[in-house]
Amino acid sequence: MIPFLDLKAINQRFEAEFKNGFRQFLDSGYYILGNQVKLFEANFAKYCGTTHCIGVGNGLDALRLILEGYKILGKLKENDEVLVASNTYIATILAIKQADLKPVLVEADLKSYNFDLESLKNAISARTKAIMPVHLYGQLSPMEEILKISKENNLLVIEDAAQAHGAKTKDGKHAGNLGQAAGFSFYPTKNLGALGDGGAVTTSDDALAEVIGKLRNYGTSTKYVNELLGFNSRLDELQAAFLNVKLPSLDADNEIRRAIAQKYISEIKNDKITLPAYDGSENHVFHLFVVRVKNRNTFIDHLDRNGIGHLIHYPIPPHKQQALSEFSHLSFPNTEKIHNEVISIPMSPKMTEEEVSEVISTLNSY
Numbered sequence: 001m002i003p004f005l006d007l008k009a010i011n012q013r014f015e016a017e018f019k020n021g022f023r024q025f026l027d028s029g030y031y032i033l034g035n036q037v038k039l040f041e042a043n044f045a046k047y048c049g050t051t052h053c054i055g056v057g058n059g060l061d062a063l064r065l066i067l068e069g070y071k072i073l074g075k076l077k078e079n080d081e082v083l084v085a086s087n088t089y090i091a092t093i094l095a096i097k098q099a100d101l102k103p104v105l106v107e108a109d110l111k112s113y114n115f116d117l118e119s120l121k122n123a124i125s126a127r128t129k130a131i132m133p134v135h136l137y138g139q140l141s142p143m144e145e146i147l148k149i150s151k152e153n154n155l156l157v158i159e160d161a162a163q164a165h166g167a168k169t170k171d172g173k174h175a176g177n178l179g180q181a182a183g184f185s186f187y188p189t190k191n192l193g194a195l196g197d198g199g200a201v202t203t204s205d206d207a208l209a210e211v212i213g214k215l216r217n218y219g220t221s222t223k224y225v226n227e228l229l230g231f232n233s234r235l236d237e238l239q240a241a242f243l244n245v246k247l248p249s250l251d252a253d254n255e256i257r258r259a260i261a262q263k264y265i266s267e268i269k270n271d272k273i274t275l276p277a278y279d280g281s282e283n284h285v286f287h288l289f290v291v292r293v294k295n296r297n298t299f300i301d302h303l304d305r306n307g308i309g310h311l312i313h314y315p316i317p318p319h320k321q322q323a324l325s326e327f328s329h330l331s332f333p334n335t336e337k338i339h340n341e342v343i344s345i346p347m348s349p350k351m352t353e354e355e356v357s358e359v360i361s362t363l364n365s366y
Contacts, residue, residue, distance in 0.1 A: 040055060086335040107119040315339060
């Protein structure tokens with residue numbers, strides 16, 4: 001059996017350093033917003049190329065706090081429209097709704113699974129104030145075009161970079177440093193994953209960073225001085241310690257993921273399987289390797305018989321979710337096709353050559 005993702009194997013490499021980090025954490029007697037969080041914020045801001053990183057509770061909170069911060073700064077107001085991918089994970093849309101803004105779903109491109117750019121342009125109205133590109137599956141959205149559209153229409157660009165830690169543009173800029181702000185998740189399955197929940201905002205907007213720094217901690221500037229109606233969403237000190245251990249390995253792990261992806265793409269030869277589009281650059285970190293098949297249940301049976309792990313990202317599009325019933329009347333043919341056909345196959349920096357070859361062989365025999 002080849003697991004879809006073996007988190008134990010990924011994290012076992014760091015066991016001695018994790019234990020050392022835990023001992024330091026325990027000995028410090030400082031368990032909330034201590035030195036490990038400060039160190040990670042400095043390290044991750046430097047890695048992304050931004051002035052600031054603010055550690056928060058999770059990726060959903062990261063996106064919501066950016067939006068709440070821009071409301072406080074007067075750049076957004078209640079019911080302003082935010083353009084968002086119609087095929088994203090629901091968290092992206094929840095962040096917009098929870099900030100009392102209006103998500104406007106934008107059709108996906110069938111090749112990249114990111115925004116269809118014509119649909120994006122057509123979705124802009126007088127109430128549109130922001131674009132929230134999602135670097136889905138680890139591949140950067142077409143940021144050059146998105147930034148041009150945003151500039152022409154005076155819109156904020158807020159990246160959902162939850163799946164794209166380490167992805168780079170051709171000129172070497174990292175995800176997290178491509179718009180005005182970005183939200184990251186450090187959920188354990190991510191390319192940079194904690195051993196529990198965690199998230200961060202990256203930005204070079206000093207005013208936004210200051211506001212989010214207060215919002216994440218009850219709206220306080222100093223202890224018991226509440227300037228804003230805030231939240232309780234702080235990156236855990238222990239998770240920050242674990243992330244500090246793992247961050248130096250991120251680029252090497254992403255290189256392994258890209259090498260596996262290139263092997264998959266060059267050696268899986270089956271007309272029944274649509275492989276992801278990839279130009280060989282560092283704009284994709286293959287958080288997931290997602291293929292499409294028309295008869296997904298039959299394909300899943302084939303994988304199961306051959307002991308190949310798999311998951312569906314995601315089986316139900318947002319506009320068909322009961323929680324988002326206000327969008328149920330909308331039609332997004334590309335998005336519906338994607339959600340009906342996608343399936344993720346094993347992808348991990350700890351996969352062996354034999355495991356990769358077995359996955360390829362199994363897909364070719366379908």
